[in-house]
Every structure is written in structure tokens, then in C-alpha cells.
Amino acid sequence: MPTPPYRQIADELRRQILSGELGAGEKVPSENALALQHGVAPETARAALGVLAAEGLTEARRGSGTRVRDFKPILRRGTKRLAQSGWGEGRSIWEADLDGRPLTTDRVTVEELPCPAHIARALDLEADAPVWVRDRRYLVEDQPVMLATSYLPAVIVAGSPITEPDTGPGGTYARLADLGHKPVHFREVARARMPLPDEAEALALGKGTPVVLIVRYAYAAGGLPVEVNEMTLDASRYLMEWEFPA
Structure with missing residues (x-):
């Protein structure tokens, strides 16, 4: 035909x-x-x-x-960005990705809420146990690139800078270390799909642009879960890199 x-x-x-x-x-x-x-x-x-x-x-x-499409990728270095040598010395985990490009956040909300069921299982909490929820949007060079929502057990972080919009140098992981719950192990799970309408609007996605969903689990010594972070990335703006010894 x-x-x-x-x-x-x-x-x-x-x-x-x-x-x-x-x-x-x-x-x-x-x-x-x-x-x-x-x-x-x-x-x-x-x-x-x-x-x-x-x-x-x-x-x-x-x-x-x-x-x-103007493809100027963010190289997301999956292992290097979470190394303690970065956030443990007061640097943002984004420094491994951006090579000096400006980063900002907006739409930041921080509040204590009942824990959603699927998060409660991951954090080993009772259903509806209190968690502090940090919700924000990240912009690189004034372009939205990622939405992120972190959940942290209130029993661990209540009254700490983690419950404030600005957590201070090194971010959440440095503050967890200050509280005696330094992350020693991370696990990330990723998948791709087309965006929901509110995600497409928040990330200013062009038609046909998929998103990458990454869920990160952070654990302190003894396997204690201290954070679940659900991230939605504009797939057109990222390259993913993992580097590890053979």
C-alpha cells in the first residue's frame, strides 16, 4: 500500500x-x-x-x-551522587550531576502526615503512623526537571531541620547522620511510563515525552529504613549512569 x-x-x-x-x-x-x-x-x-x-x-x-527537542542531558550518576564523601562533607548530592549548572527548587512543602500504606510497609511502620513528607520540584537552568516526595519517620526526624524547608549543608542525609541515623545503604528502583496530566503540567513536558519514576530507599545501620523518596524525572533531560567495581 x-x-x-x-x-x-x-x-x-x-x-x-x-x-x-x-x-x-x-x-x-x-x-x-x-x-x-x-x-x-x-x-x-x-x-x-x-x-x-x-x-x-x-x-x-x-x-x-x-x-x-533540545537535548542537554543531566548525567545522573547513580552511585557517585549518593556517596558519603559528598553529603557527608556538606555538599548537595546534585553536585555530582550538574557540573556547575544552576539548581533551584520551588513548590516546597514540608508537613507531618499519616503514612500512606505502601510507604508504611517500606519504612516498617504501622499504617497511618506519622511521617514527615518533603515535597518539591527541582529546576536546572530554570527548567523543571524532576518532582520529588520524601517520607521520613516522625519518630526519627521530629524537631530536626529535616522538618524545615531548608535542611542545611549536605541536605537530608547529613541531618540524618546528625541524628545518629546515618544512611549506610541505598536501593533504587526505576521504571518508565507516560506522565499523568498533573506531572506533565508541573514538568512542562512536550507532547510524547515520557517520565522515569525512581524510588530510593535509604537505610541506616542494622537495616533501619530512614527514608523513601519517590522521584518523577523528565526522561528527555536525563542520562543515567551507574559505575561500580567488577
């Missing part, structure tokens, strides 16, 4: 993107321009742009049209 016109247009645009003829961040021709160029209806041109968006090659940003 002949290739439908919208597929032919999408194939040509994809070739231009992959060859570099249309570079990262460059504007893709509009629906009307493509319709005029190829002699098709605007709906056909719209379908072609939809193919590229679904493949993650382009993204539509409000007020700036459709552009080739």
Missing part, C-alpha cells in the same frame, strides 16, 4: 532532524506552512507533526511553536 501523505511528511522531517539539517532547538515548519509546501490539508500536516512528537523528536512549547 502507498505511504499515507502524513507519513511521507513525517519521514522527510525526521530525516532533516536526524541529519542535523534541522538542529536542536530550531523551529519546525508550522501546520499551515507544511500544508502549503506539500499541497495537503492542515489536518494532514497536523498528523505528521503528531508523529514526530510521539517519537520524542519535537516538542511544542506554548508561545514558541514546535521545535526540535
Whole structure:
């Protein structure tokens, strides 16, 4: 069967993107321009742009049209970023990832709440036991890249700087160490999916952009669970790296 016109247009645009003829961040021709160029209806041109968006090659940003996705990855160093040599000396775990790029947080809330059932099991707590919940959004170069929600047992962290928006140098793990519950072991579980509507809005995701979900479990000596951190990452902005001895 002949290739439908919208597929032919999408194939040509994809070739231009992959060859570099249309570079990262460059504007893709509009629906009307493509319709005029190829002699098709605007709906056909719209379908072609939809193919590229679904493949993650382009993204539509409000007020700036459709552009080739500008891939400036954050190299998330899964082992190096959690080393005690970093947070134990008062540095942010993000320093291992950003190479000097500016990091900010917003939408920060810190409150004591009843523990959700699935978190209670991970923290070895009774259902609805009090936990301190730290919820925030991370921005790199003023672009939202990750949402994170941490859960910490109230019996451990109540009254400490962990219950304040700013935990101080070294962050949560340094403060846990101050409380006598230094993390000595971490476990992370990751999976990918398409974003929920509120996630897509909070991360300003372009159409067709998936997210990576990472859940981190932190344990103190004796296997005591001290934190569960649920993270939602913009998959288009990250490369994942793990480095370990053979």
C-alpha cells in the first residue's frame, strides 16, 4: 500500500532532524506552512507533526511553536551522587550531576502526615503512623526537571531541620547522620511510563515525552529504613549512569 501523505511528511522531517539539517532547538515548519509546501490539508500536516512528537523528536512549547527537542542531558550518576564523601562533607548530592549548572527548587512543602500504606510497609511502620513528607520540584537552568516526595519517620526526624524547608549543608542525609541515623545503604528502583496530566503540567513536558519514576530507599545501620523518596524525572533531560567495581 502507498505511504499515507502524513507519513511521507513525517519521514522527510525526521530525516532533516536526524541529519542535523534541522538542529536542536530550531523551529519546525508550522501546520499551515507544511500544508502549503506539500499541497495537503492542515489536518494532514497536523498528523505528521503528531508523529514526530510521539517519537520524542519535537516538542511544542506554548508561545514558541514546535521545535526540535533540545537535548542537554543531566548525567545522573547513580552511585557517585549518593556517596558519603559528598553529603557527608556538606555538599548537595546534585553536585555530582550538574557540573556547575544552576539548581533551584520551588513548590516546597514540608508537613507531618499519616503514612500512606505502601510507604508504611517500606519504612516498617504501622499504617497511618506519622511521617514527615518533603515535597518539591527541582529546576536546572530554570527548567523543571524532576518532582520529588520524601517520607521520613516522625519518630526519627521530629524537631530536626529535616522538618524545615531548608535542611542545611549536605541536605537530608547529613541531618540524618546528625541524628545518629546515618544512611549506610541505598536501593533504587526505576521504571518508565507516560506522565499523568498533573506531572506533565508541573514538568512542562512536550507532547510524547515520557517520565522515569525512581524510588530510593535509604537505610541506616542494622537495616533501619530512614527514608523513601519517590522521584518523577523528565526522561528527555536525563542520562543515567551507574559505575561500580567488577
